[in-house]
Amino acid sequence: LQRLANPDFPFVERHFGCALPDRLKQLYADTEELNRSGFEIVPPKEQDDTEPVYVAFYEPADEESLKYRFHDGDTYFAFANDGCGNDYMIDPHEPDPPVLYHDHETGEITPVAARFSEFMSWERREPTDEA
Secondary structure (H helix, E strand, O other), X not given: OHHHHOOXXXXXXXXXXXXXXXXXXXXXXXXXXXXXXXXXXXXXXXOOOOOOEXXXXXXXXXXXXXXXXXXXOOOOEEEEXXXXXXXXXXXXXXXXXXXXXXXXXXXXXXXXEOOHHHHHHOEEEXXXXXX
């Protein structure tokens, strides 16, 4: 929690060679959201083809977090994890990038939301039994 509350944006920005998206920085300023754990993010009803996703915890934005990645840590920034080693990530070079899910066992990357800002606006709820 200490690392979550103290993001090292200068290091992360140097690592990627770009300024991080404003909405991502807003996430790390939102203590209530960062402290949330074990929840589902539910897309709007009009997106019937998109299932809720489970987030176990948010990832710190610092050097240590970037060291231990199963995915391409030079291209993608992982901001959340499902608790099984799979990441929710973005390409920080884009101002409002798509949210992607990386399955560390298969290496598969699948889209979750068209925009990070959209993903962050979706409903949060307690996990259902189907999750």
